[in-house]
Amino acid sequence: xxxxxxxxxxxxxxxxxxxxxxxxxxxxxxxxxxxxxxxxxxxxxxxxxxxxxxxxxxxxxxxxxxxxxxxxxxxxxxxxxxxxxxxxxxxxxxxxxxxxxxxxxxxxxxxxxxxxxxxxxxxxxxxxxxxxxxxxxxxxxxxxxxxxxxxxxxxxxxxxxxxxxxxxxxxxxxxxxxxxxxxxxxxxxxxxxxxxxxxxxxxxxxxxxxxxxxxxxxxxxxxxxxxxxxxxxxxxxxxxxxxxxxxxxxxxxxxxxxxxxxxxxxxxxxxxxxxxxxxxxxxxxxxxxxxxxxxxxxxxxxxxxxxxxxxxxxxxxxxxxxxxxxxxxxxxxxxxxxxxxxxxxxxxxxxxxxxxxxxxxxxxxxxxxxxxxxxxxxxxxxxxxxxxxxxxxxxxxxxxxxxxxxxxxxxxxxxxxxxxxxxxxxxxxxxxxxxxxxx
Amino acid sequence: xxxxxxxxxxxxxxxxxxxxxxxxxxxxxxxxxxxxxxxxxxxxxxxxxxxxxxxxxxxxxxxxxxxxxxxxxxxxxxxxxxxxxxxxxxxxxxxxxxxxxxxxxxxxxxxxxxxxxxxxxxxxxxxxxxxxxxxxxxxxxxxxxxxxxxxxxxxxxxxxxxxxxxxxxxxxxxxxxxxxxxxxxxxxxxxxxxxxxxxxxxxxxxxxxxxxxxxxxxxxxxxxxxxxxxxxxxxxxxxxxxxxxxxxxxxxxxxxxxxxxxxxxxxxxxxxxxxxxxxxxxxxxxxxxxxxxxxxxxxxxxxxxxxxxxxxxxxxxxxxxxxxxxxxxxxxxxxxxxxxxxxxxxxxxxxxxxxxxxxxxxxxxxxxxxxxxxxxxxxxxxxxxxxxxxxxxxxxxxxxxxxxxxxxxxxxxxxxxxxxxxxxxxxxxxxxxxxxxxx
Ligand SMILES: Cc1cc2nc3c(=O)[nH]c(=O)nc-3n(C[C@H](O)[C@H](O)[C@H](O)COP(=O)(O)OP(=O)(O)OC[C@H]3O[C@@H](n4cnc5c(N)ncnc54)[C@H](O)[C@@H]3O)c2cc1C
Ligand SMILES: Cc1cc2nc3c(=O)[nH]c(=O)nc-3n(C[C@H](O)[C@H](O)[C@H](O)COP(=O)(O)OP(=O)(O)OC[C@H]3O[C@@H](n4cnc5c(N)ncnc54)[C@H](O)[C@@H]3O)c2cc1C
Numbered sequence: 001x002x003x004x005x006x007x008x009x010x011x012x013x014x015x016x017x018x019x020x021x022x023x024x025x026x027x028x029x030x031x032x033x034x035x036x037x038x039x040x041x042x043x044x045x046x047x048x049x050x051x052x053x054x055x056x057x058x059x060x061x062x063x064x065x066x067x068x069x070x071x072x073x074x075x076x077x078x079x080x081x082x083x084x085x086x087x088x089x090x091x092x093x094x095x096x097x098x099x100x101x102x103x104x105x106x107x108x109x110x111x112x113x114x115x116x117x118x119x120x121x122x123x124x125x126x127x128x129x130x131x132x133x134x135x136x137x138x139x140x141x142x143x144x145x146x147x148x149x150x151x152x153x154x155x156x157x158x159x160x161x162x163x164x165x166x167x168x169x170x171x172x173x174x175x176x177x178x179x180x181x182x183x184x185x186x187x188x189x190x191x192x193x194x195x196x197x198x199x200x201x202x203x204x205x206x207x208x209x210x211x212x213x214x215x216x217x218x219x220x221x222x223x224x225x226x227x228x229x230x231x232x233x234x235x236x237x238x239x240x241x242x243x244x245x246x247x248x249x250x251x252x253x254x255x256x257x258x259x260x261x262x263x264x265x266x267x268x269x270x271x272x273x274x275x276x277x278x279x280x281x282x283x284x285x286x287x288x289x290x291x292x293x294x295x296x297x298x299x300x301x302x303x304x305x306x307x308x309x310x311x312x313x314x315x316x317x318x319x320x321x322x323x324x325x326x327x328x329x330x331x332x333x334x335x336x337x338x339x340x341x342x343x344x345x346x347x348x349x350x351x352x353x354x355x356x357x358x359x360x361x362x363x364x365x366x367x368x369x370x371x372x373x374x375x376x377x378x379x380x381x382x383x384x385x386x387x388x389x390x391x392x393x394x395x396x397x398x399x400x401x402x403x404x405x406x407x408x409x410x411x412x413x414x415x416x417x418x419x420x421x422x423x424x425x426x427x428x429x430x431x432x433x434x435x436x437x438x439x
Numbered sequence: 440x441x442x443x444x445x446x447x448x449x450x451x452x453x454x455x456x457x458x459x460x461x462x463x464x465x466x467x468x469x470x471x472x473x474x475x476x477x478x479x480x481x482x483x484x485x486x487x488x489x490x491x492x493x494x495x496x497x498x499x500x501x502x503x504x505x506x507x508x509x510x511x512x513x514x515x516x517x518x519x520x521x522x523x524x525x526x527x528x529x530x531x532x533x534x535x536x537x538x539x540x541x542x543x544x545x546x547x548x549x550x551x552x553x554x555x556x557x558x559x560x561x562x563x564x565x566x567x568x569x570x571x572x573x574x575x576x577x578x579x580x581x582x583x584x585x586x587x588x589x590x591x592x593x594x595x596x597x598x599x600x601x602x603x604x605x606x607x608x609x610x611x612x613x614x615x616x617x618x619x620x621x622x623x624x625x626x627x628x629x630x631x632x633x634x635x636x637x638x639x640x641x642x643x644x645x646x647x648x649x650x651x652x653x654x655x656x657x658x659x660x661x662x663x664x665x666x667x668x669x670x671x672x673x674x675x676x677x678x679x680x681x682x683x684x685x686x687x688x689x690x691x692x693x694x695x696x697x698x699x700x701x702x703x704x705x706x707x708x709x710x711x712x713x714x715x716x717x718x719x720x721x722x723x724x725x726x727x728x729x730x731x732x733x734x735x736x737x738x739x740x741x742x743x744x745x746x747x748x749x750x751x752x753x754x755x756x757x758x759x760x761x762x763x764x765x766x767x768x769x770x771x772x773x774x775x776x777x778x779x780x781x782x783x784x785x786x787x788x789x790x791x792x793x794x795x796x797x798x799x800x801x802x803x804x805x806x807x808x809x810x811x812x813x814x815x816x817x818x819x820x821x822x823x824x825x826x827x828x829x830x831x832x833x834x835x836x837x838x839x840x841x842x843x844x845x846x847x848x849x850x851x852x853x854x855x856x857x858x859x860x861x862x863x864x865x866x867x868x869x870x871x872x873x874x875x876x877x878x
Contacts, residue, residue: 178624178676178714185617275617358479 002027002122006141006156008131008169010034011309013107013294014162015113019063020319022120024326028422029154030123033130037107038114040375046190047107048223049230050077053207054307054392057102059316073102074223080208082219082256089372090208096382099394101209101305103222130166134159134172139289147246148159150182158329165277167296173286174257174423180260186276186301186355189237193267195260202231203260209305213358216421219257220358231261240273259428280348288330291337300345300351303358304392310347313396314340343399350392350403373413385409441561442768445580445595447608449473449544449572451495451732452750453601454552458502458814461559461759463765469562470582472569477553486546486632488661488669490515492647492832498755507551511516512541513662519647521658521695529647530810535821538833540648541742542661573598578728597742597768599730604716606735612725624714625740625794628676632658632706633700636666640698643668648744649826651693652797653817654796659797660694669815670700679712715740719787723776727769730776732757737783739790742797744829749786752835753779789831790840812852824848 007014008347010032020128038432052060052073062064077100078092093099117123124144125268133142140155161169174181194202204210206227214218219238221231235243243249246268248257258264273307279299285291325332374387388406391397397405444460449471455848462678477514487735491499491512499505505662528678565582568591574583579594595804600608613620634642643649645666652659655679674682682688685707697703718738724730725797733750756777765772813826827845830836836844 002863180624183618183624184622185619285690 003157004029005158005160006031006139006154006160006162007248008032008141008168009161009163009294009296010110010114010127011162011164011294011311012109012113012308013089013296013314014160016059016063016112016115016315017160017293017318018117018123018125018161019065019113019314021121021322021331022117022123024319024322027122028124029139030125031115031129031154032125032127033146034127035146036114036125036127038111047105049103049105049224050109050308051100051222051305052104052109053309055304055306055396056312058396059312060140062316063116065116068116069104069109072108072112072225073104074225075207076101076103076209076223078102078209079206080205080210081306082210082212082254083257084214084253086256088122088205088210088256090205093390093394099390101393103209103224131163131168134169134284136290156289156293158333161290161292161296162294163296165279165295165299167288167292170281170292170296173292174281174283175288175291177283180280180282182278182280184278187236188234188279188355189240189273189275191233191235191240191268191271191273192261192273193231193233193261195221195229195231196262200227202227202229207417212257212360214253215359215392216360217249218327219254225236228262231257231306231365235275237275243268276350278352281347282337284341285330285333288328290331291318291333296339298348301355302343302351303320303354304347304351306351306392310344310399314344344399346399346403347392350388350399370413377409442596443468443469444599444600445578446599447554447580448600448602448735449549449564449566450603450750451548451552451747452735452753453599454549454556454597455498455502455751455754456601456604456732456757457556457562457564458504458552458559459554459754460761461562462502463758464561465762465800467556467563468531468595470568470570470580470593471564471566472585473566474585475553475564475566477550486544486729488542488663489548489738489747489852490744491541491543491548492662492744492748494745494835495751497835498751501755501758502555504555507555508543508548511547511551511664512543513664514646515540515648515662515744516646517648519649520643521649521651521753523692523694524655525695526651527644528697529810531651532819532829532833538829540832542648542663544663544800548804564574570602571609573729575612575725575729597727597772599734600729600735602732602735604718604734604738607808607875608729609720609731609735612729612731613720613722621719621736622718623717625717626675627794628712628714629677630674630679630707630710630712631671631708632670632672632700633702634651634660634670635701638742639666639714641666641668650797651696654694654798656688656692657797659692668699671718676690676712676714678870682707695704708864712822717787717791719784721760721776721780724769724772727772730757730772737780737787739783739787740794741790741792742793743786743790745831746784749783749838753783759809785838785842786831809852 001026004027007018007030008029012323014030015061016203018028019032056419057066060069078090080088080090082088093101105262114125118125128146129148131141132144138155139159141159143152143154144150146330156220159169160174161167163169180421197203206223210221211227217234219231220233221229223229246264250264269351277299278301281297284297295312298310300307300310317340321332321336321339376387378387378390386405388402391402392399441464443466444468444469446457449469453469457467457469496505499508517529518528519527521527534542553564557564567585568582569585570580571583574875577594578596578598580593580598582591582593583589584591598608600606600612602608636642645662649660655675656675658670660668662668685703686697687688689703716738717740720736721738732753734746737749739746739749756779760771760775760778764774816824817826817829827841830841830845831838
């Protein structure tokens with residue numbers, strides 16, 4: 001008999017998992033409280049964009065979707081760091097061509113995934129259906145239809161909570177259990193601001209991730225296919241209200257950004273402040289009845305650009321565990337948590353550190369020297385010296401393995417002494433410039 | 440007009456706070472889901488005992504209760520460490536006479552506090568009343584009477600959640616706020632076992648805290664006034680079920696304990712397994728309407744014997760903040776969290792470390808040497824060298840200040856080198872033995 005899985009939440013994790021489960025022959029029902037994104041017009045579905053990198057790409061490629069998605073993305077070949085004194089030096093990503101990020105609209109990604117899932121037998125999406133309660137013993141969800149409030153109860157063989165950081169499936173699944181839970185809100189929040197195209201052409205270098213670093217405020221911007229960019233302004237939460245005149249604030253802090261954002265004042269007034277939460281939690285599953293995926297089991301601060309990528313990668317890991325234990329959902333779920341959680345825990349740590357890096361260190365000469373040494377070593381020792389950022393963003397090396405390796409590399413760098421290292425490297429560089437094959 | 444404060448929970452924190460608030464002229468109502476402990480007979484109110492130390496003593500003395508309480512306590516002058524090979528060397532606490540802990544039955548402590556609070560004008564206790572909901576805007580509690588289920592709503596000027604680690608006041612107060620929450624269950628749980636008096640006299644040294652350390656199981660026992668001791672067996676949670684024959688297990692692991700526990704098999708079968716949780720959380724208050732105290736805002740593992748002591752100390756800090764801001768509960772609550780939370784956060788860290796110490800290190804020769812060096816330095820440099828354990832257990836130095844000082848001392852010890860230190864100390868010791876006034 002075909003087993004039926006109920007997925008709550010049609011974000012990146014829920015929609016990709018629907019595709020994977022359908023391929024394994026499950027009947028899949030996805031319940032999403034928001035309307036079908038395909039039925040909304042442009043204005044209604046104003047979408048954020050996200051940086052898609054190696055892990056997400058691999059997971060999407062696994063179900064054969066990248067060919068459809070590539071045309072919907074814009075490559076980001078490196079970072080453009082906007083300095084307060086003016087100028088925006090461009091740092092290419094990684095040491096090798098091809099190590100680039102890709103900006104994609106959340107709406108485009110989700111829509112592609114929904115279309116693909118729906119085309120497979122046994123998959124149905126139920127939009128405007130909100131989970132209001134869960135019976136974890138029965139794998140049953142209680143839903144309310146948005147608008148009408150009509151109530152509905154559906155029972156499956158298992159329920160997957162893909163309902164994001166404030167997962168109701170998680171809350172109800174874990175109720176009364178021995179739960180480890182670590183939740184933190186960052187003191188900083190965010191607001192979206194647009195860099196619109198100027199008469200059809202881009203106002204700044206398009207194929208880059210733009211960063212305006214700062215201790216008290218920072219901006220990150222990703223490009224869109226229509227030559228606009230979407231900026232995200234990060235500030236200590238209470239600052240948003242204190243700033244009476246955003247243009248004046250920008251003139252003082254981000255002088256070169258103000259020319260790029262003609263709608264700054266209006267958007268600043270109208271766009272809500274988003275909050276940033278980090279969540280590590282356990283357990284991720286309840287027997288063979290309920291499991292969590294994506295932000296529902298590991299929300300991270302967005303400063304490594306990995307939240308969605310990790311959520312997509314989760315699907316691959318869970319899918320593999322279902323393959324290894326085809327007749328035992330409980331074992332598959334347990335194995336999935338065992339294999340996956342150590343890595344998303346590390347991602348949480350790294351995402352917190354990268355906030356500090358963006359905020360405090362991006363402009364520090366020591367940090368820049370360190371980054372340069374890293375990139376240089378990567379060129380000199382291809383495949384043997386891989387900077388942490390590269391491993392996280394441009395490879396699918398599991399997060400914890402990447403960190404362990406970076407720590408070994410760090411120890412070597414520290415041991416050699418940064419200063420001695422720099423001198424030696426300069427010498428090596430000169431000699432390889434002269435005769436070496438690689439530079 | 441007299442302001443009315445509603446306290447939920449009549450544990451150590453709630454009952455002491457009732458006394459403090461009454462002294463400040465508040466009207467106080469305390470709601471407790473359990474029956475009045477004064478109405479239960481011995482058997483019904485089987486009570487755990489707790490180690491009362493300097494902080495708790497200070498807080499209780501502040502409201503003039505120690506004279507009533509002293510006769511209800513048993514001094515613990517040091518630790519008796521039971522070694523697997525037999526023998527139980529006694530380590531006195533601290534370097535100075537008077538640095539001792541006091542064992543008290545929870546029931547005796549609470550009863551004394553309730554009697555004292557009730558004797559003051561404006562204080563009422565409402566037993567068998569369980570909080571079922573909280574309206575944080577209105578400072579109103581919704582209660583159900585145990586047994587009858589009768590519902591009751593009471594409104595005050597503010598509500599204090601003193602309802603322990605799984606505080607419902609906390610859950611409802613924090614709902615939807617930007618909450619930082621760190622909760623962990625220890626992999627180990629506990630079970631109480633009695634060392635009854637033998638025909639009226641104690642079976643082992645009474646005035647000591649007994650410890651049977653171990654990597655895979657440990658026991659801690661406190662004395663009672665009737666010459667019995669109450670032991671707490673700590674084990675990895677799943678082990679409790681696996682042990683089919685507790686006597687056999689004890690014979691192998693705690694051979695000298697088996698003779699002390701004639702009811703071992705029966706108690707092992709009948710007593711429930713307790714779980715140990717650590718909680719750090721924020722915020723501790725909601726405007727001027729709701730605040731948390733005791734385990735409700737900082738539950739710690741019991742291995743430093745400080746949970747209740749810290750909860751009692753909270754009352755003193757909150758009371759002082761109410762004194763500083765007599766007309767502004769909101770400021771008093773905010774100030775209380777600002778002053779107090781950094782210290783209970785440190786206690787959480789220390790309590791986790793002390794588990795490792797009890798489990799792994801108590802028997803290690805290096806650790807014993809370090810302890811000895813610490814005690815010796817404390818004797819040689821009275822008031823200037825204070826071991827961490829002494830500062831936590833035998834002083835009221837705020838927890839974080841104690842840790843900071845211990846770290847400075849540690850750095851010195853490390854810097855001097857443990858080995859060199861030991862030699863030098865031995866020399867100093869010999870010379871002070873000969874001519875010094877202190878040893
Ligand atoms: C400012 C910002 C920038 C980011 N940038 C990046 C980036 O560049 N790269 C990257 O990889 N990640 C990024 N992320 C992280 C990324 O957005 C998330 O990790 C990702 O969206 C998680 O996917 P998900 O499917 O697990 O959860 P979500 O995307 O949160 O989806 C959950 C879905 O469940 C639905 N839902 C919730 N509750 C219910 C309910 N009760 N009933 C029914 N449905 C429900 C929601 O409506 C939603 O559709 C960023 C995040 C932020 C905040
Ligand atoms: C095994 C063990 C050993 C320990 N040993 C020590 C020790 O030696 N020294 C030490 O200092 N500490 C020790 N502790 C810690 C100590 O027990 C706690 O820190 C202390 O009891 C906390 O006091 P409290 O008043 O904040 O909460 P609690 O003691 O938990 O009291 C909370 C009260 O609220 C009531 N309540 C709960 N929910 C509701 C509701 N919904 N409605 C109404 N009432 C409610 C409960 O019935 C209870 O009476 C130990 C703990 C454990 C588990």
